[in-house]
Amino acid sequence: MHRLILLTFLVLHTAAAWALKPNRVWIVTPDSLGMRYQTVALTTPDHVQLTGWLIEPAVGATDRHTTMVVAYGDFGNMSNELYQAQALAADGYRVYLFDYRGFGHSADFAIDAQRLYYHEFAVDLGAALADARQRYPRNRTGIMAFSMGSIMASEVAATAPHCDFLVTEGYVASPQRLVAYQLQSRNKVVSLPAEAAAYSQYAPRIRCPWLLIGGTADKHTPLVDSVAVVRDAPRGKRRQVLAFEGEHLQGMVVLSDVRFGDKYVSEVSRFLAAGKRR
Numbered sequence: 001m002h003r004l005i006l007l008t009f010l011v012l013h014t015a016a017a018w019a020l021k022p023n024r025v026w027i028v029t030p031d032s033l034g035m036r037y038q039t040v041a042l043t044t045p046d047h048v049q050l051t052g053w054l055i056e057p058a059v060g061a062t063d064r065h066t067t068m069v070v071a072y073g074d075f076g077n078m079s080n081e082l083y084q085a086q087a088l089a090a091d092g093y094r095v096y097l098f099d100y101r102g103f104g105h106s107a108d109f110a111i112d113a114q115r116l117y118y119h120e121f122a123v124d125l126g127a128a129l130a131d132a133r134q135r136y137p138r139n140r141t142g143i144m145a146f147s148m149g150s151i152m153a154s155e156v157a158a159t160a161p162h163c164d165f166l167v168t169e170g171y172v173a174s175p176q177r178l179v180a181y182q183l184q185s186r187n188k189v190v191s192l193p194a195e196a197a198a199y200s201q202y203a204p205r206i207r208c209p210w211l212l213i214g215g216t217a218d219k220h221t222p223l224v225d226s227v228a229v230v231r232d233a234p235r236g237k238r239r240q241v242l243a244f245e246g247e248h249l250q251g252m253v254v255l256s257d258v259r260f261g262d263k264y265v266s267e268v269s270r271f272l273a274a275g276k277r278r
Contacts, residue, residue: 087261
């Protein structure tokens with residue numbers, strides 16, 4: 001069973017389109033995995049309706065009073081993140097999943113399949129973060145982002161009034177460099193929104209604790225980029241790199257022991273606990 005979950009996660013989570021490939025169909029739902037949850041509806045500042053799942057800590061787990069808002073990549077929808085959410089819930093986290101506009105069951109949005117991302121997705125993430133904090137004002141509330149989702153997460157963490165922590169895997173340091181790599185390695189033309197020109201300003205402005213997770217064999221978002229973020233951190237800002245032996249977005253798979261993703265989540269918990277003691 002453990003092996004089956006790992007293989008399923010590889011299929012559902014590590015697929016990276018490197019251009020937008022939304023899916024309107026949820027491929028799995030929380031109830032099918034025995035998770036406690038509620039479906040939430042939220043409205044963005046620009047009046048777009050989004051759908052999300054708020055997943056409770058697993059039965060028997062000690063509530064960490066921490067909410068993880070998940071920003072996924074360019075592929076599928078929030079249902080692709082359920083195995084990861086299950087691993088987090090098993091360790092006592094409350095997990096807030098949501099669909100970007102044009103993804104899953106959220107409102108329609110015209111999407112160019114040759115675009116890497118839209119700035120509007122950062123608006124969606126900001127709305128989800130604000131809603132999570134409003135629902136659980138006494139919780140620590142932060143963002144866990146993957147691949148393309150780290151672009152939006154960087155902007156929101158740098159500009160939102162309150163983001164208690166940031167965890168990224170497969171951090172995109174330069175959308176422009178990623179687009180150039182796609183053209184060179186796959187002969188694939190991918191476009192960027194105009195807002196990408198200002199992206200480099202966000203990392204230096206992130207004030208909350210930031211854990212950057214990356215694979216040593218990741219060619220798309222090289223580990224060296226995450227190392228540079230830590231090296232160049234403004235004075236007094238707490239940042240750390242967690243490296244694993246693997247490729248893009250394989251952290252949960254590689255860092256598993258007794259159950260799927262347990263070592264991964266333990267490392268995240270250790271980082272957050274250290275920050276809480278400071």
